[in-house]
Amino acid sequence: MTTSARTVPAACPHDCPDTCAMLVTVDEDGRATGVAGNPEQPVTAGFLCGKVSNYLDRVYAEDRLLHPLIRTGPKGSGQFRAASWDEALARVAGGLQAAIAEHGGESILPYSYMGTMGLLQADLMSARVMNALGASELERTICATAGMTGVAATHGISPEVDPESWPLARYVVLWGWNPMSTAPHLWRLVLEARRAGAKIVVIDPFRSRTARVADEHLRPRPGTDAALALGMMRAVVDERLHDDEWCRAHTSGYEALLGRLEEYPVERCAELCGVPAADIARIGCDFARSQPALLRLGVGAQRHKGAPVAYRTIACIPALTGAWRHEGGGCSYIPTATAGAVSGESLKRVDLRPREVRRINMSQLGDALTDPSLGPPVSALVCWASNPAQVAPEQEKVLAGLRREDLFTVVLEQFMTDTARHADVVLPSTTQLEHLDMVASWGHQYVTWNEPAIAPVGESKPNTEVFRLLAARMGLDDPCFSETDEHLAAAILDDSPGGVSLEALRSRGFIKVDVGQRPAPHADGGFSTADGKLSFETDWLAGAGLDPLPAYDPPAEAAGAGAGERFRLALITPKTHLFLNSTFANQARQRSAQPEPYVVVHPDDAAIRGLDDGARVRVFNDRGGFLSAVRVSDDAPPGVVVAPTGWWSEDYEGGVGPQATTSQELTALGAAPIFNDNRVEVEQARSAGAGLSTPSVPGTDRS
Secondary structure, eight states: OOOOOEEEEEEOOSSOTTOOEEEEEEOTTSOEEEEEEOTTOTTTTTOOOTTTTTHHHHHTOTTOOOSOEEEOSSTTSOOEEEOOHHHHHHHHHHHHHHHHHHHOGGGEEEEEOTTOOOTTTTTTHHHHHHHHHTOOEEEOOSSSHHHHHHHHHHHBSOOOOOGGGGGGOSEEEEESOOHHHHOHHHHHHHHHHHHTTOEEEEEOSSOOHHHHHSSEEEOOOTTOHHHHHHHHHHHHHHTTOSOHHHHHHHEESHHHHHHHHTTOOHHHHHHHHOSOHHHHHHHHHHHHHSSSEEEEEOSGGGOSTTHHHHHHHHTHHHHHTTGGGSTTOEEESOOHHHHTTSOOGGGSOGGGOSSOOOEEEGGGHHHHHHOTTOSSOOOEEEEESOOHHHHSSSHHHHHHHHTOTTOEEEEEESSOOTTGGGOSEEEEBOOGGGSOEEEEOSSSSEEEEEOOOSOOSTTOBOHHHHHHHHHHHTTOOOGGGGOOHHHHHHHHHHTOSSOOOHHHHHHHSEEEOOSSOOSSTTTTOOOBSTTSSEESSOGGGGGGTOOSSOOOOOOSSTTSOGGGGTSOEEEEOOBOSSOBTTBTTTOHHHHHHSOSOEEEEOHHHHHHHTOOTTOEEEEEOSSOEEEEEEEEOTTSOTTEEEOOBOOOGGGSTTSOOGGGSOOOOBOTTTOOBOTTSOEEEEEEOOSTTOOOSOOOOTTSOOO
């Protein structure tokens, strides 16, 4: 049966702050023929990035998973046979029931993240099922919680600077953020500010694409951002450029902050962070003088042990300088006030749990799967919207856990990822063009509707439908398990304070969330804190063992602590330009532009180690190591190795990448991973297939 050609509203679901409104064209035969940006969306402005503009290649990919699969070979071998949905669901239900019978519900671990950000498909019906089974709760903190909790310690959960007002800024600091690669639509708004006369400053150890085109680029040592921020504030106070009137009216702990800054002369901060004192002072004072001034934080600077205190400290700069007085000025990170206003959290039905359950942090999956003392053991893993075999820290430990024959693993996926290769059962998931959803942004203030444009390809099913079917197989009979996606979408909006109606959202395709935010949201204070003031001094931080005042909380390894004498290089792992974490790394166009993994090493560090550009090297520490090509370039500063991430294990000789070297340690606040708090060494690789044991280090005892 054919229908007339049509255009369908859609939302990009991927882990990106831009959350593009899209339009999908569908022909008379029900096949999608084009995907484009919606030109009416004010932030995303009708264009798509290089990751998503060829989205139909993903939907109709030859290697797309289209049928349920059951493992026939060793775990990790990728050997499967096709199965019916009836057989596959019976196998899944049987495996989960066996785990419950032997070890209890907590032996089941759900594992998901932002492979889709859709409020329905990411974790709603799935959460209900896992709660009803009494499964362990996954602490989903792998991305931004260190920075979010740090900023909240200063601002509370308050409206941030609306990106639509960024073009009004006359000074823009992008701190740990590379929007040319990770948020091109928000970058467009920064460029509008530049065209109106704004200066752009990038703070990043790595010379990223954005840093290359900035007016200034400061390169602190990894993990020392708080020292840089303290130095900037001290310079502002030394030059009497702080906004005393605004601070006395709208902040708490102001005098305590001024006292704290006495402990951090600019010269001391320069020694700590490696940025010249003159540059620290100039950038701080220019920010104070050039209002409206905008400070936009990215997630890159928050992956170290001291990140919560660092982000809390950085967030004080716009307040001290009075930037919040002005439309377009202030601090912007993740708009938790607006994004959190449309979330569906209350619909996940925690009340279905038969009892309180334990929490397992997703960044400690390696330990959770391999620790023999864990009680009960994780005996079943259900994974969707994530690829932990490639992205979780201490990768070799994660892979060892996934290879356990006594671990029953179920993966819902669109492609045969590294994680799916280790599954007992693989269930094919729909793409965004094939299911209903809506997406709240973590970069702007809009929620975006996604109408299914085409029928599911092959036998793929939406995540929501898979978990409905699983609930029925497991004998879960609460009426909530039969609620349709349309019902869930309406319930989310009915339960949300964001002023978005389903009718308006579905009609227009996107709606701005309204939580009462104003053009200059904190010109006269009004922060979501106990006293309505921005907190320079936050007493509750002491309960987490942290300083209530802005301070320099050093990283565990990156700035030279811990293993610094043996492993002399700090490793940081930014995102690649055309992959999004490990998503898109299997697509031909994206791979053609980024064909193989590499690490960037400064010429001085390469010379000491006898490394030539293009050589094959081994990067390693006591946790593990990986093999890669090397690019010798001052894009990496001295003492730092840069390893862009996203490639799958098949692209690495030895089958592991940079995550083999990263730690499972978490921050004290936010329980976030410390991927970039990591010291390594680099040496010329020996022969192909050489062992992965830790080799000797140049300049150390070789005995």
